Amino acid sequence: MMTAANAGARVTGWGFAVFSVGSVAWSVSAYYGHQRNLLLTNLFLTIVNLIGVWRWLGREATHEDGSMTAVRQSRASSAPTLFSASAAIGADVVDARGEKLGAVVDLMLQRDQRSLAYVVIAQQELGGMAETLRALDPRRIEFGENHARSDITEKELDALPPLKADAWPSALPQRRTDDRR
Structure with missing residues (x-):
């Protein structure tokens, strides 16, 4: 174990x-x-x-x-606060109320712009036996010491298109048009 x-x-x-x-x-x-x-x-x-x-x-x-x-x-220091990318993998993602939304699976980086393209979140189902992967806009997530906090609600996360487990997109997928703010 x-x-x-x-x-x-x-x-x-x-x-x-x-x-x-x-x-x-x-x-x-x-x-x-x-x-x-x-x-x-x-x-x-x-x-x-x-x-x-x-x-x-x-x-x-x-x-x-x-x-x-x-x-x-x-x-x-006065420099921007750092966060370890390796510590991000597996970190719980919680909403504004502290309720768990899922866990970070990976951070997808843009090579040409040297920035974070999207964060892959796994929503656990059936006691962890199944999961739904979704790509989250990195501007909607803040990494802390023990977890990542997002301003997204569970309903908004559910509205994001699921990712195929073996075929992630080359860019952040757009939300469905009926769910846009």
């Missing part, structure tokens, strides 16, 4: 640490039980798990720390 949840570098890294302990234990058991195939399999898994520990508790955690340091420093 720790690695599957994708709850940040440290949680994922500790998930790999737990896996490492398990694969070492199985390796020891296989060695003393003279089970060569089990031993070889778990020695290989130990290597994979140690690489996961190095990647997630080492490199990725350092990157996460670096981005959060920049965010904290920008709050205290």
Whole structure:
């Protein structure tokens, strides 16, 4: 669960640490039980798990720390406030009342204008088993420390055209004409 949840570098890294302990234990058991195939399999898994520990508790955690340091420093400076794009992915999107609208799936950037084209939001359905993807105008969303806040209502979000899961548009889709302000 720790690695599957994708709850940040440290949680994922500790998930790999737990896996490492398990694969070492199985390796020891296989060695003393003279089970060569089990031993070889778990020695290989130990290597994979140690690489996961190095990647997630080492490199990725350092990157996460670096981005959060920049965010904290920008709050205290006169420069525009920074927000980590990697922290945006998975962030809950709430409306003005604090009600959850969905979660950020991705940020689509315009290469030629060096700006944010749209934010993809997933609205969860059936207890998280299904979702509807919608593109939200980045001017309608503000990223904070723990979530993103939008001035859009759930009804307005529902009126946005759904995105095909495997074919996102090259630009922000326009709202239906009967729903324009």
